[in-house]
Amino acid sequence: MTDDAIGPDNSLLIVDDDGPFIRRLAKAMEARGFAVESAESVNEGINRARARPPQYALVDLRLGDGNGLDVIAAIRQNKADARVIVLTGYGNIATAVNAVKLGAEDYLAKPADADEIYAALVRSPGDKVEPPENPMSADRVRWEHIQRVYEMCERNVSETARRLNMHRRTLQRILAKRAPK
Missing domain, CATH: 1.10.10.60 (Homeodomain-like)
Structure with missing residues (x-):
């Protein structure tokens, strides 16, 4: 089962070194129609991106064995039209700019919930992001x-x-x- 917003290729690669977070998010994204694969390191993420390039990817910037930007580069090398979203707890303007230059479509700061992530993954390239209703104090x-x-x-x-x-x-x-x- 796939959602119309997702399209025929519903492959999603989640790369994050937080195991419990990946498992919760994978369940939530599968319920929304994605075929999810996960990786908990840069090396594992690169290998999965090369073996089966995903149409969608959610990549954490800071991983135990390196920088998630390397995974983004590997995804872009193998599937130029993949939709890549960066998720990180260490948000700053410099890393956001760098992630976008390497081909990330969007940049979300942790904590982001499954609805925010799904919306970022399926958003059309020209769509504007709505400001949050209840921003954090x-x-x-x-x-x-x-x-x-x-x-x-x-x-x-x-x-x-x-x-x-x-x-x-x-x-x-x-x-x-x-x-x-």
Whole structure:
């Protein structure tokens, strides 16, 4: 079963190093009509892109063994008309520009839900993106960033505080509180 918005080639490659996230997203995308393959590393993503080039791809930028931009390049080499969406928790303008130059159609910041991802995958090239109805508050964005850095530092409070240029005790107080809305 395929959705009319997807088209006859419904192959989707998801490349992310977060296993539980991939499994949840794969189920959600299969329910929407995609034939999903997944990869948890740059090397695995490149190999899958070469073996069976997907029509659609969702690629995380920062993976354990390298940069997701290498996977995008491999997809573009093997299927020039593939629709590639970049998904990352480390969004900044420079990486967004670089991803688009390499052929990404869109750039989504984590956390993105299955509906947002599906909409980005099937959006026509000229369609404009609607602004979010409930954007995250500045406090929530700050909290999300702190959580990402904390996880990246393997939950080491001292290293996280150093990277965020904040006092360790201040960071501990922030981590002890609930997430803002």
